[in-house]
Amino acid sequence: MPSGPPTVVLATTNGRGMGHLSRQMALALASLGGMDPVIFSMSSAVAVAGQFDMRAEFAPGPLRGQVPRRYWDFYLAERIMALIQEVNASAFVFDGVYPYDGVLRALRRLPDVPFIWSRRGMWKPGAGARALRYRRLFAAVIEPGDLASSGDAGRTAELDDARRVGPVTLAGLVRPLGRAAAREALGLDPDRPAVLITLGSTRRSDLYAAYGRTVERFAAEGWQVAVTSSLIAGDGHGTRRPGEPVMISVYPLVKYLSAFDAAVTASGYNVVHELLLSAVPTLLVPNDASVDDQDTRARVVAGQNLALAADPERPTEFEAALDRLLDERVRGRLRDACRDLPPPTGATEAARAVIGLAAGGRVETAERVEWGALNAQRLARRTLGRALPDSVATRMGRTGLLRGAPLSLSPQLLPAPDPARPTTGLRLPPVDPQHLVVTDALLPGLFEKRRVEHLLPGASDAYVAERARIAAEHYRLRPTAAPVGERAQAWARLGWAAGSDEDRPEV
Incomplete structure (x- = not known):
């Protein structure tokens, strides 16, 4: 019998940011030694696990092109099974919107290892029907809470399959730097107010305009402006030309938030919870996301007087929101409201649930009928795929998945x-x-x-x-x-x- 805490593989998709990876890191930190975590991530920023002395392994995601998409799910399944056997894992936790075929193949071939789906809520209405088809194959579903959950109108809000916990975030788990130390680390002037801008992708013309207007307004008021550059994109330099915003690329960001007097950010799950739970006065600007309902999150959180919100497609509304954020009285009210929020407990609750499942061994899932649909899908890819024209593949939403060579x-x-x-x-x-x-x-x-x-x-x-x-x-x-x-x-x-x-x- 193995001694010591159970080993748990914490797996993540890539996504557009670092949300999946950060939630799994929070789960590992909140376990307080109750599990031996092994990070298995498709994020190119996985090296951050080394900051916390965690074992970690990188795997190329399906869109990376390293393994042709036609074969990638088979490759992923073998990678997962090999890793679980190597570390003698007692559980496997997958954080992502869609449980890949490769994850499900490994799940089926390792019936004695509980596979757990960490599935965040707040999906856009109507999105995710295909992903939810296989939810009952997992030993458990854990749903991280959301400050905006009262407005959740997505498919997951109607389900009762998940163990719901509080918000899962690094806030409260990573010791923040003091204001002076954080500013020194980021290269900020200790005596001038600072605003953080983290809007994600600015390829949308309205977001790019909102970014430019934010920089202009705050700079004109004598503020210094810091802009996050993604660790995934690898474009952080930490230097700037005179008059340009400070580019920062640090992880975890929550460690440095005491440096800022305000923030203008996209309304993604992780950044919203880190900023508000750190009591940073924030303007939320919804960005595009395939499933995450950022518009509703921004509207609901603003309705709770925890943040401001503005639509970047409405310049007048956005300008008025910038005026409010520049008002010290408004920022003071936002800070006070955020300081009244209860400490986040979701990561600890989720860690306890995972440790319990890992200790319990094999868990019978609710039903297995979905395997027929999954196997039919595999057959179509392997047998029929070579003959499908691009027009048919496009209609199926699977363009390019059926072609390629090693x-x-x-x-x-x-x-x-x-x-x-x-x-x-x-x-x-x-x-x-x-x-x-x-x-x-x-x-x-x-x-x-x-x-x-x-x-x-x-x-x-x-x-x-x-x-x-x-x-x-x-x-x-x-x-x-x-x-x-x-x-x-x-x-x-x-x-x-x-x-x-x-x-x-x-x-």
Whole structure:
């Protein structure tokens, strides 16, 4: 029998931001040692797990193109099963809107491991019917709470399948810096008021105009302006030209929020809860999201007098909202209202639920009838997909998922020199579309634009060999330069080198 806390794999999709990853990090931190968390993420910002001394492994998402979409779900299922076996996981938690076919394949093949779906609410009305088809296959569904839940009109609000908890956020779990220390860390003037702008994508013309107008108005009033640049996009520089906003790229953002006197932000789940629970006077500007109902969240939270809200498509309304945010009396009322909010308990509640399920072992799910639909879907992709014209695939909403061939790549072995110090002495390899970087390092920026097969730091030889077998099924590995260093050579002998299966030793 294993001793110590149960090992739990906390998996995330990529998404447009870091919401999924942050919620899983909050779950891990809130467990207070009650679980041994292993992060398994498709976010290229997964290296932030190293800040909290958590084990983490990166997997390429379905839109990355590293594994052709036609084969990607099979690849994902094998990755999940191999990782669960390697760490002897007692539970698997998936945070995402849509439970991928690959997750469901692994779920079915590992009936003794509880699979749990962390499924945030506030879906746009009418969205998500296909995703919810498979909800009863999971041992449990956990729904993180939302300050705007009273206005939830999405499909999940009508369901009774979820264990509802409070808001799941890093606020309250990460010790914030004091105002002076936060400003020094971000390069802000200690004596001038500062506003944070985090609008997400500004490719929409109305959002871009709102961003520009916010910068102009606050700068004209003598404020300094800081703008977040995504860790996922890898575009944070921390420097600026004279007169330009300060570009910041830090994680977790909640650690630095004491530096700001106001914020203008998109109304996504994580940023709203971090800002309001940190009592930062905030103007919410809904951004596009495929499922998340940001418009309703902004309207409901503003109706509770916890924030301001404005539609960027209505310039007059937006200007009036900026006027209010620049009014110290309004900011004071918003701060006071946010300080009256109860401390968030959702991460702790969710952690307790997961630990209980992990300790309980196998859990029978409510029904299995959805497997027929899932298997029919697989059959269509594998058997009929080759013959489907693009017009039909487009109508099905699955354009490009049924085509593609394995990539021909040269493995580039880059093991960390010391498992105890996984980033010491390593540099990012050049971006080369012909290379497949094989590494157990968690380097910031490593997963941007590179094709990477990432191995869990400290993995066993058996796991290294199993991952090589999985890779050989999904890539055509070409001959490459001889690996340098003892560990790289050991990985090559375990299968991470071009060659036939007969060349690989048994492990």
